[in-house]
Amino acid sequence: MKLFSFLTLIFSILLPFNSLYAAPVKIDGIAAIVDSQPIMESDILNRFQIVKDRIPGGIMTDNIRRQILNQVIDETLQVNYAKKIGMRASTADVDKAVLGVANNMKVDLQGLKDVLASKSIDFARYRQQIEQEILISNVKRETIRKRISITDQEINDYLSSADSSLSKEKDQVRLRHILVRASNQATAKQEIENIAQQIQSEQDFIQQALDNSDGQNAIKGGDLGWRPLNQLPPLFVRALESKQGQLVGPLQSNAGFHLLWVAEKRSPSITFQQQTKTRHILVRPNEIRDLEQTKVAADELYQKLISGADFAATAKEHSEDQGSTLQGGDLGWVTPGTMVAEFERVMNSTKIGGISQPFRSQFGWHILTVEGRREADISDKVKRQKAQQALTAQKQDDVLSNWLDELRADAFIDRKEQS
Numbered sequence: 325m326k327l328f329s330f331l332t333l334i335f336s337i338l339l340p341f342n343s344l345y346a347a348p349v350k351i352d353g354i355a356a357i358v359d360s361q362p363i364m365e366s367d368i369l370n371r372f373q374i375v376k377d378r379i380p381g382g383i384m385t386d387n388i389r390r391q392i393l394n395q396v397i398d399e400t401l402q403v404n405y406a407k408k409i410g411m412r413a414s415t416a417d418v419d420k421a422v423l424g425v426a427n428n429m430k431v432d433l434q435g436l437k438d439v440l441a442s443k444s445i446d447f448a449r450y451r452q453q454i455e456q457e458i459l460i461s462n463v464k465r466e467t468i469r470k471r472i473s474i475t476d477q478e479i480n481d482y483l484s485s486a487d488s489s490l491s492k493e494k495d496q497v498r499l500r501h502i503l504v505r506a507s508n509q510a511t512a513k514q515e516i517e518n519i520a521q522q523i524q525s526e527q528d529f530i531q532q533a534l535d536n537s538d539g540q541n542a543i544k545g546g547d548l549g550w551r552p553l554n555q556l557p558p559l560f561v562r563a564l565e566s567k568q569g570q571l572v573g574p575l576q577s578n579a580g581f582h583l584l585w586v587a588e589k590r591s592p593s594i595t596f597q598q599q600t601k602t603r604h605i606l607v608r609p610n611e612i613r614d615l616e617q618t619k620v621a622a623d624e625l626y627q628k629l630i631s632g633a634d635f636a637a638t639a640k641e642h643s644e645d646q647g648s649t650l651q652g653g654d655l656g657w658v659t660p661g662t663m664v665a666e667f668e669r670v671m672n673s674t675k676i677g678g679i680s681q682p683f684r685s686q687f688g689w690h691i692l693t694v695e696g697r698r699e700a701d702i703s704d705k706v707k708r709q710k711a712q713q714a715l716t717a718q719k720q721d722d723v724l725s726n727w728l729d730e731l732r733a734d735a736f737i738d739r740k741e742q743s
Contacts, residue, residue, distance in 0.1 A: 353365040353740070354740050355367065355368055355393055355396075355739070355740055356393060356396075356397060356737065356738060356739045356740055357736070357737070357738040357740075358397055358400045358401060358404070358735060358736070358737055359404065359735055359736050360736075361400060361404070363393070363396050363397065363400065367396055367449075368389060368392050368393055368396065369384075370445060370446065370449055370450075371392050371395070371396065371453075372384050372388070372389075372392060373443055373444060373445055374445065375392075375543060375544075378544065378545065379534065379545075380527065380530060380531055380534075387534060387535040387536075388534060388543075389742075391534060391537075391542045391543040392543055393739065394542075395540075395542075395543050397737060398540070398728055398731075398732075399456060399460060401728070401731040401732065401735055402459070402460045402463055402464070402728075402731065403456050403459050403460060403463075404735075405463060405731055406459040406460070406462065406463035407459070409463075409466075411459055411462055411463055411466075412459075413455045413456075413458040413459050413462070416615070417458055417686065418451065418454055418455045418458065421454050421457075421458065422436070422451055422454060425454075464724060467723070467724065467727050468716065468720050468723060468724070471723050471727070472716050472719050472720065472723055474712045474715045474716060478715055479708050479711045479712055479715070482711045482714070482715055483707065483708070483711055495552070495553045495589070495590075496550050496551060496552050496553065496589070496590050497550070497551060497553065497556075497564065497586055497587075497588070497589050498547075498548070498549060498550050498551075498586075498587040498588040498589075499547075499548045499551065499556075499560075499584050499585065499586060499587065500526070500529050500530065500533060500545060500546035500547055500548065500584070500585040500587055501533070501537070501539050501541060501546045501548050501582065501583070501584055501585075502516070502519060502529070502532060502533050502536065502537040502539065502542075502546050502582065502583040502584075503537055503538045503539035503579060503580055503581070503582055504516045504519070504536065504537070504538060504580050504581045504582075505538045505579065505580040506576075506579075506580040506581060512580055512581050513574070513576075513581055515536070515581075516573070516574040516581035516582075516583060517574060519532050519536055519583065520571065520573065520574060520583055523571055523583070523585075526570070526585055526587060529545070529546065529571070529583075529585040530545035530546065531545075532583075533545050533546030538580065540724075540725075540728075546585070547587075550588075550590075551717075552714070552717075554714040554718075555713075555714050555717035555718060556717075556718065557577070557718055557721065557722070558718065559575055559577055559582075560572075560575070560582075560584060563575055563584070564584070564586065569586075570585055570586045570587075571583065571584070571585055572584040572585070572586065577722075578722070579722060579725055597659055597660065597699070597706070598660065598697060598698070598699055599657040599658060599659055599697070599698050599699075600657070600658045600671055600672070600694055600696070600697050601656070601657055601658075601694065601695040601696035601697070601698075602655050602658055602671055602692050602693065602694050602695065603635055603636065603639060603648075603652060603653035603654050603655065603692065603693050603695065604639070604643070604645065604648065604653050604655060604667075604690050604691065604692040604693075605622075605625060605635075605638060605639045605642060605643040605645075605653055605690065605691045605692075606643050606644050606645040606687060606688050606689070606690050607621050607622050607625070607642065607643070607644055607688055607689050608644045608687065608688035608689075609688060618688060618689050619682060619684070619689055621689075622682035622689035622690075622691060623682055625638060625642055625682075625691060626679070626681060626682050626691050629679050629691065629693075630679060635652070635653065635679070635693050636652025636653060636654070637652065639652045639653030640652050640653075644688070645687075657698070658671065659706055664685050664686060664687070666683060666684065666685040666690075667683075667685055667690060667692070670683050670690075670692060671692055671694060674692065674693070674694045675694065676694050676695065676696060676697060677693075677694070677695075678693065678694060679691065679692075679693045680692045680693070
């Protein structure tokens with residue numbers, strides 16, 4: 325999963341928005357209460373201002389308000405759960421994410437604040453939203469880790485299955501999705517069929533998703549983004565392969581009835597995989613050594629290394645990465661996508677035999693050396709890893725949906741009527 329689903333929406337703030345609301349919005353009223361926590365009308369308005377350029381007409385209709393309120397309620401439930409189990413988003417991580425947004429927009433921090441202010445978006449609230457997105461991403465990842473277990477037999481079956489070969493990871497689709505939950509199957513089936521009859525174009529699909537979908541991506545017009553075929557639920561894959569045209573469905577699952585819209589397809593050509601042989605040293609901040617002091621320690625180790633100290637011996641003595649310290653920092657042959665972005669970027673830019681300057685990731689300060697590179701066919705080990713990732717991705721939507729249902733069932737949720 326990508327870390328910040330919310331961050332994919334932020335670039336809409338760069339576009340001018342001149343449309344008016346369909347009706348006045350009471351900014352300081354209470355829209356809902358989740359447990360003892362109020363959700364304000366201003367929270368809904370603030371979110372609308374960020375996503376409005378993705379909404380047909382840019383108008384706050386009753387259906388759009390309902391979808392935004394549902395999204396904010398679900399986010400509140402997830403953030404509350406994350407905090408309940410002791411998760412926190414560090415100030416450093418939030419600062420890094422905010423600066424990443426500014427960099428992508430090619431402005432500095434003040435420039436980002438100015439852009440937000442010009443769109444009537446409060447910076448403090450915007451920053452809080454990013455903090456919440458980090459928490460939500462982390463708690464979803466932890467929920468998936470705890471609730472999805474892939475057995476060796478499942479991996480073996482996957483690898484031997486004709487309709488789930490790893491070649492499908494090259495074939496990707498960008499889908500839109502509508503879900504109608506089936507509390508009453510006959511009613512839900514009739515509703516999804518009625519919705520399907522209203523769809524002749526992608527714009528129709530987007531409008532129906534905004535108005536009627538119970539899916540988590542309804543406020544984005546049902547956009548699921550790009551997905552490799554082998555990471556979609558098998559129900560979706562079979563339907564996509566058997567049906568021509570862009571509108572696919574209705575399809576029935578345990579969650580309810582689904583409609584899909586195939587927005588785009590692509591098939592990248594990937595034959596070989598570059599692998600990099602690397603070692604690294606990691607030093608972490610702790611109770612007695614803050615981040616800046618940790619950088620000083622990393623700089624001292626770097627000076628020793630470029631003065632001729634043996635990298636493996638230095639890693640054994642000083643590295644704080646439990647997985648590689650005893651091996652002299654040896655990470656073996658690293659494949660693309662297996663390391664955090666900062667590590668991979670430095671690794672790819674370091675020459676064979678070179679030693680990188682200290683650099684920071686979410687884990688601390690690293691120094692790495694590159695011992696070799698090769699172009700290799702995907703090994704059996706990597707195939708099994710990819711199979712496990714694909715099987716996990718196939719299950720995660722249902723797992724997260726069920727988890728959200730549990731959070732809703734256990735919470736006190738009081739939606740207020742608009743006055």
